[in-house]
Amino acid sequence: MTPSMQYRLSLDFPHFDIRKSIIRIFRDPDAPDMDGKRFVVVRKVLTPEEIVRFDADNDAYWQYRNGEATEAFLKAAARDAWQTKYGEPIPECALEEERDPETTMASCLLPYDGTVSLTEEESHAIAAVDGDLTMDMVWLVVEGLGWRPGKPVPLDDPGWRAIWAEEEECCMYIHIIRELMGMPFGSNDFCDESSWKPLAVILAGECDGTQKQHADTDKI
Known part of the structure; x- marks a missing residue:
């Protein structure tokens, strides 16, 4: 894992x-x-x-x-x-x-009905997503991470690690979430896989994985 x-x-x-x-x-x-x-x-x-x-x-x-x-x-x-x-x-x-929530478009279940109350503007951000934004994705963002649709989140926020975990199992996941958050990829970034990984994932990699091994080696 x-x-x-x-x-x-x-x-x-x-x-x-x-x-x-x-x-x-x-x-x-x-x-x-x-x-x-x-x-x-x-x-x-x-x-x-x-x-x-x-x-x-x-x-x-x-x-x-x-x-x-x-x-x-x-x-x-x-x-x-x-x-x-x-x-x-x-x-x-x-x-x-x-x-199943994995196959239900989030726009089909508006107004949002969860433990978090969304504003009309935030509901519009959900409805405006052009990609296949499903209900489980919205729940991860809103209920799991506490993010607000349409409100950009810094890429060093640890929550991006959860989004990246889903991206590794379902390609284009991060593109849809970034659109939901009002921070879509640019035309060049969209085609550049190396730019997809959020800073939070890269920073975490310095503490667990090959980057940490290299860092430990440099100290010797």
């Missing part, structure tokens, strides 16, 4: 972290598109032991994630959450409109 991924996993927001919970979105497809989107987000939080086990056994993870017991748990949670949020039973079409 890379140091950046270790940092990423140290973030404590399990209810919105797809690496620590199995999360589902149930959305009413018949609701109006403007200011009438109705949805609930439910999750099954994994234990630390389950996280370790599933990290080592991908097949076991998918079997558990898609298993009947997990599906029943999440749908029961969706029924309860819908009743609490809207004061009525969840429509059957919403139960059938089951989505």
Whole structure:
């Protein structure tokens, strides 16, 4: 595991972290598109032991994630959450409109519904992203790192290590996040992979990895 991924996993927001919970979105497809989107987000939080086990056994993870017991748990949670949020039973079409946050465009779930309240301007920053900004990415930024969409963050902020950890597993991740934060790459940087790595990752590398080894050698 890379140091950046270790940092990423140290973030404590399990209810919105797809690496620590199995999360589902149930959305009413018949609701109006403007200011009438109705949805609930439910999750099954994994234990630390389950996280370790599933990290080592991908097949076991998918079997558990898609298993009947997990599906029943999440749908029961969706029924309860819908009743609490809207004061009525969840429509059957919403139960059938089951989505993963990794494949749900963030613009489909506005206004934002999380533990953090976003301003209208910040919501507009989410809607304005041209790339494939999915809900799990927004949760990492807002719930995990405490960043505000549309507000640039210095590249030496440690949070960029978490973004880089995701970039290493999903190319172009950092491009979308930078656009979300109002700091897109320039036309030259976009084609220059060496410029993609944030300063925070480079600085961390001086303390863990080959750069530290070189530094120790120089002291001898």
